[in-house]
Amino acid sequence: MKILFFIYLIFFQACTSYDKYVYLEEELEIPSQIFEANFTDTWSAMVGIMKKYDIELQNQETGVIKTRWMDNTQEINFSDSFGSDDKIKSARFKILLNAVESSRGSKQYTKVSVFKRQLIEQDFLHGWKELKRNRSLEKIILYRIGRLIKINYYLQKIQEKREKEELEQAL
Numbered sequence: 001m002k003i004l005f006f007i008y009l010i011f012f013q014a015c016t017s018y019d020k021y022v023y024l025e026e027e028l029e030i031p032s033q034i035f036e037a038n039f040t041d042t043w044s045a046m047v048g049i050m051k052k053y054d055i056e057l058q059n060q061e062t063g064v065i066k067t068r069w070m071d072n073t074q075e076i077n078f079s080d081s082f083g084s085d086d087k088i089k090s091a092r093f094k095i096l097l098n099a100v101e102s103s104r105g106s107k108q109y110t111k112v113s114v115f116k117r118q119l120i121e122q123d124f125l126h127g128w129k130e131l132k133r134n135r136s137l138e139k140i141i142l143y144r145i146g147r148l149i150k151i152n153y154y155l156q157k158i159q160e161k162r163e164k165e166e167l168e169q170a171l
Contacts (some may be wrong), residue, residue, distance in 0.1 A: 045148035
């Protein structure tokens with residue numbers, strides 16, 4: 001009987017630790033994507049996407065773009081308007097992008113990571129609390145960076161083709 005109780009205890013302890021592991025993995029994972037492009041092209045796409053945000057730091061040497069705290073109280077209240085949660089007093093978020101270049105053989109790659117920190121304040125007594133992230137904005141930013149890189153690549157190919165045709169016509 002003691003053995004069964006011991007096995008039972010180990011089995012349920014293992015499941016709860018796995019649930020904690022899955023939660024930590026989901027919470028601590030930073031959305032990132034590797035693009036098959038050089039660092040300069042990726043950086044220009046990142047800058048192009050982040051134009052609409054209030055930039056605090058933009059350093060190409062370190063590959064970091066950081067925004068200031070931006071208010072998004074109306075968006076949070078609107079998205080929660082059909083839920084059971086009470087309206088929040090204020091909400092703000094900050095975005096951090098990081099790019100790292102790499103190469104394998106003759107191909108160049110750039111890894112871009114996006115981190116969004118969302119804070120909410122229910123009332124002045126409780127102060128600011130960090131909101132669990134759904135990572136949708138991070139994924140959207142990574143998608144848009146990828147699309148801009150692809151569009152710029154196609155535009156470069158068209159320009160090269162035009163220059164080649166003009167050179168052939170000149171001869």
